[in-house]
Amino acid sequence: RDINKYSNNVMAQQLFLTLGRAVAAEGDSTALQGSASFARAQQAVLQWWQSRLPGVAAPELENGCGLSRRERIAALSLGRLLQRAYAAPWMPELMASLPISGVDGTLKRMKNRASGSAHLKTGSLRDVTALGGFVLGASGQRYVLVALVNHPNAIAARPALDALVVQ
Numbered sequence: 167r168d169i170n171k172y173s174n175n176v177m178a179q180q181l182f183l184t185l186g187r188a189v190a191a192e193g194d195s196t197a198l199q200g201s202a203s204f205a206r207a208q209q210a211v212l213q214w215w216q217s218r219l220p221g222v223a224a225p226e227l228e229n230g231c232g233l234s235r236r237e238r239i240a241a242l243s244l245g246r247l248l249q250r251a252y253a254a255p256w257m258p259e260l261m262a263s264l265p266i267s268g269v270d271g272t273l274k275r276m277k278n279r280a281s282g283s284a285h286l287k288t289g290s291l292r293d294v295t296a297l298g299g300f301v302l303g304a305s306g307q308r309y310v311l312v313a314l315v316n317h318p319n320a321i322a323a324r325p326a327l328d329a330l331v332v333q
């Protein structure tokens with residue numbers, strides 16, 4: 167929750183490294199105890215992805231927090247991951263960890279008629295802006311939303327992304 171609500175990149179990276187440490191401990195009890203590496207974390211995520219989302223293109227990870235020009239994921243892949251997460255027994259905890267439009271976290275700024283109707287993770291770098299998560303439609307149906315903008319003026323797309331959430 168602390169990682170998602172306010173986009174805490176340091177904590178995200180530490181969680182990523184912890185995944186690598188867990189894989190090292192599982193695989194070999196004599197492995198470097200307490201040792202974590204980006205390579206092991208990447209391997210752990212890839213193994214998890216391939217076992218649970220076969221046939222869906224895996225993300226490319228470098229440091230686990232998204233602050234990298236090498237990290238990337240296809241919109242379709244992120245959408246499939248979110249669909250799987252929504253069907254999981256831990257979905258309520260995930261939803262509670264995501265910023266709520268117009269209410270808290272990185273979406274507090276989104277004050278419009280979508281206030282309270284979307285649980286989304288934001289992402290931005292120079293030339294990139296993104297949203298991903300869940301939106302409650304006017305019909306009462308919940309939708310997965312993924313929007314990725316890669317462009318030198320990506321920040322200018324923010325009003326369009328906000329409007330997408332309202333629709």
